[in-house]
Amino acid sequence: MLFNSYTFIFAFLPITLVGFYLIAHSGHPRIAISWLVGASLFFYCWWNPIYLGLILSSVLFNYAISLGLASHRAGHAKRLLAFGIASNLGLLGYFKYADFFIGSANSVFATDFALQSIVLPLAISFFTFQQIAYLVDSYRRDVPEHSFIEYCLFVTFFPQLIAGPIVHHKEMMPQFARNVVYKFSHENLAVGTAIFTLGLFKKVALADNISFFATPVFQAAEQGVSLTFFEAWAGTLSYTFQIYFDFSGYSDMAIGLAWMFGIYLPLNFNSPYKATNVIMFWRRWHMTLSRFLRDYLYIPLGGNRKGSTRRYGNLVATMLLGGLWHGAAWTFIAWGALHGFYLLVNHGWHAICQNFQPGLRRSSWIGTGIARGLTFLAISTGWVFFRAESFHGASSVLKAMVGLNGVTQGFDRMFANNLTSWTYGLPLIVFLLVVVFFAPNTQQIIYRHKSAPDTYPGEITSPPPAFFRWKPSLAMAVIHILIAAVAILSVQGASEFLYFRF
Numbered sequence: 001m002l003f004n005s006y007t008f009i010f011a012f013l014p015i016t017l018v019g020f021y022l023i024a025h026s027g028h029p030r031i032a033i034s035w036l037v038g039a040s041l042f043f044y045c046w047w048n049p050i051y052l053g054l055i056l057s058s059v060l061f062n063y064a065i066s067l068g069l070a071s072h073r074a075g076h077a078k079r080l081l082a083f084g085i086a087s088n089l090g091l092l093g094y095f096k097y098a099d100f101f102i103g104s105a106n107s108v109f110a111t112d113f114a115l116q117s118i119v120l121p122l123a124i125s126f127f128t129f130q131q132i133a134y135l136v137d138s139y140r141r142d143v144p145e146h147s148f149i150e151y152c153l154f155v156t157f158f159p160q161l162i163a164g165p166i167v168h169h170k171e172m173m174p175q176f177a178r179n180v181v182y183k184f185s186h187e188n189l190a191v192g193t194a195i196f197t198l199g200l201f202k203k204v205a206l207a208d209n210i211s212f213f214a215t216p217v218f219q220a221a222e223q224g225v226s227l228t229f230f231e232a233w234a235g236t237l238s239y240t241f242q243i244y245f246d247f248s249g250y251s252d253m254a255i256g257l258a259w260m261f262g263i264y265l266p267l268n269f270n271s272p273y274k275a276t277n278v279i280m281f282w283r284r285w286h287m288t289l290s291r292f293l294r295d296y297l298y299i300p301l302g303g304n305r306k307g308s309t310r311r312y313g314n315l316v317a318t319m320l321l322g323g324l325w326h327g328a329a330w331t332f333i334a335w336g337a338l339h340g341f342y343l344l345v346n347h348g349w350h351a352i353c354q355n356f357q358p359g360l361r362r363s364s365w366i367g368t369g370i371a372r373g374l375t376f377l378a379i380s381t382g383w384v385f386f387r388a389e390s391f392h393g394a395s396s397v398l399k400a401m402v403g404l405n406g407v408t409q410g411f412d413r414m415f416a417n418n419l420t421s422w423t424y425g426l427p428l429i430v431f432l433l434v435v436v437f438f439a440p441n442t443q444q445i446i447y448r449h450k451s452a453p454d455t456y457p458g459e460i461t462s463p464p465p466a467f468f469r470w471k472p473s474l475a476m477a478v479i480h481i482l483i484a485a486v487a488i489l490s491v492q493g494a495s496e497f498l499y500f501r502f
Contacts, residue, residue: 003257004491016039017261020261033150036261058127059151059155066138081136085132099115099117099328133166162500168288195255197483199254201490202245203497214387218388221396227405232397238425241436244272251268268452272284272285282343287455287459301318331388335383445470
């Protein structure tokens with residue numbers, strides 16, 4: 001079941017919401033939590049009931065391990081933690097990477113092992129990482145005792161189950177103890193609906209429409225079509241905006257849905273294309289994944305505590321594994337390696353600025369604009385590896401982007417329907433470019449009602465001009481009704497969110 005489907009919007013969501021508050025109003029908060037757990041499991045198994053047993057087994061296993069970690073002495077607890085993490089990674093590795101490793105071995109060693117054709121269970125990457133973090137914190141004695149039903153809701157809560165945010169237990173589980181969660185709030189419903197509506201509009205009206213111009217270009221590259229300079233850049237920018245508004249829309253919808261239930265999920269997306277360097281980009285893009293990789297991979301590897309050489313090695317290793325997490329393909333590893341290289345250059349430049357030329361630090365709006373533009377071009381180039389299905393396809397697009405197929409030729413061909421008509425596509429790209437660089441984001445629009453806890457302190461920026469600020473009023477209600485109407489009428493076939501594949 002997808003957030004952007006009529007079944008979810010007009011059936012599942014209202015039934016779940018009304019049922020939760022009716023049960024909570026009767027004075028049974030634990031039954032209300034159980035209702036949410038049951039609804040979340042139904043939401044999950046709507047995709048494929050076969051994997052309901054998988055997520056339930058994972059929840060039971062990890063809760064049992066966490067209890068063991070809380071009761072065992074240090075030596076035994078360390079071995080139990082290693083067993084728990086290995087089991088989780090083994091499960092994830094089998095479903096997500098078995099065919100990748102078999103195929104890679106066949107290519108390298110000229111073997112002929114049969115692929116398993118394993119179907120990737122929905123959300124396995126997200127609920128696995130979330131539970132690994134819980135186990136590590138249980139080992140550190142940073143987790144207070146929680147009931148099994150609370151732990152189930154922490155893992156399976158449907159707004160964040162499929163594609164995040166990857167929620168830390170300290171951000172979510174204490175909320176279940178607040179009485180206010182079980183009392184219906186008109187304000188929570190209004191704010192949550194506003195955030196959800198904005199997210200739905202981003203997904204179905206922006207991301208899905210621009211995808212029609214990205215897909216043909218990358219498909220043509222895979223088929224050996226010699227792309228022109230303009231086609232390659234138009235396709236790359238189209239995908240750059242598609243994944244932006246797709247994931248931004250999902251993140252808004254997840255936070256808005258949770259808000260309706262009085263639960264506040266952490267901020268996961270904060271205008272990353274406004275970043276002036278790649279370090280800042282990763283503090284703004286999939287923020288909870290970046291935090292997880294920092295806290296549970298980069299820092300345990302040594303972080304920056306063992307010299308600059310080790311620090312840079314840890315950065316590259318973290319980004320390589322981050323790329324592999326996104327997908328079982330060498331193109332994703334290349335994307336992670338490229339971002340690792342970007343981070344090395346970024347940190348090196350900062351070191352030069354600090355140690356030799358402090359005056360090089362950007363202070364003017366011109367410098368900020370140049371830095372933002374260079375960062376955007378670097379990120380857009382990286383998306384080619386992320387989107388392409390093979391190195392052949394990626395190299396075809398990149399060759400055309402740097403002009404190896406000619407620069408001045410081919411602009412007319414874009415309007416000849418060889419790949420698709422760009423009469424509508426090019427103005428849409430320009431419009432989306434203006435939106436991502438200059439429009440306020442959802443956190444700014446809902447500034448009066450802080451829409452999510454800061455993933456990184458201070459990330460929620462200052463309010464926009466008064467016209468853009470959301471507030472309960474008739475005029476604002478009319479605006480959001482119009483946005484919702486456009487979004488709902490734009491729903492066509494309920495396309496998947498891109499991060500559902502990871």
